[in-house]
Structure formats: C-alpha cells, structure tokens
Amino acid sequence: MSRLQTPIRRNDTVAINTGKDSGKRGRVLKVLPAKNRLIVEGVNLIKRHTRPNPQRNIKGGIAEQEGRISVSNVALVCGTCGPVRIGHEVRGDRKVRVCKKCGTTLDK
Numbered sequence: 001m002s003r004l005q006t007p008i009r010r011n012d013t014v015a016i017n018t019g020k021d022s023g024k025r026g027r028v029l030k031v032l033p034a035k036n037r038l039i040v041e042g043v044n045l046i047k048r049h050t051r052p053n054p055q056r057n058i059k060g061g062i063a064e065q066e067g068r069i070s071v072s073n074v075a076l077v078c079g080t081c082g083p084v085r086i087g088h089e090v091r092g093d094r095k096v097r098v099c100k101k102c103g104t105t106l107d108k
C-alpha cells in the first residue's frame with residue numbers, strides 16, 4: 001500500500017518513536033508531503049551557524065532550529081490514549097481520522 005499524502009497535518013501533536021528525541025512530543029509546524037517529512041516543534045534541533053545580516057535584522061551566531069524528521073518516525077497522539085495508529089472513517093460527507101484504539105475523531 002502506498003499513499004502519497006501523509007496522515008499527519010499541521011498543528012497535530014505527535015510523539016517521536018526513534019532517535020535522540022524518542023519519546024518526545026511536539027506540535028507539527030510544517031508538513032513536507034512530497035518528501036514525507038515533518039518539522040516538529042522542539043524536535044530534532046540542529047545548530048545553525050548564521051552570518052549577521054543587519055539589513056534583515058539577523059544577528060550572527062549559532063541558532064537552534066528544528067530539522068526535518070520522517071513521517072514514519074512519528075505517531076499521532078490521541079488526547080485519551082497517547083500515541084496511536086490512525087484509522088479513517090466517513091462521517092457525513094467528510095472523511096476523518098480516528099484513533100484506532102478509542103474511535104475518537106482526531107480532526108478538529
């Protein structure tokens with residue numbers, strides 16, 4: 001089964017499954033569907049050396065920034081159950097994401 005669209009969306013809360021940030025949770029800031037990658041707040045921080053640019057009011061030095069992580073390394077967090085698998089259900093004329101454990105819709 002292959003689907004191009006990721007089930008994760010912006011502003012979702014996800015839990016990280018692997019790597020140095022394993023167990024961490026964060027809010028999805030950005031989804032990069034073409035690459036199946038996400039930017040998650042506070043996760044996979046990388047140090048970036050930036051050059052000062054007074055015209056754009058950028059101070060030089062080392063800034064921390066979120067790096068991309070693979071969608072396959074995260075799980076969507078259900079408010080009741082914690083990190084869960086996502087199911088899909090049609091409610092009315094809308095297809096919504098549901099928690100596979102408790103059946104609650106995960107869409108706002």
Ligand SMILES: [Zn+2]
Pocket residue numbers: 078079080081082084099100101102103104
């Ligand atoms: Zn649930």
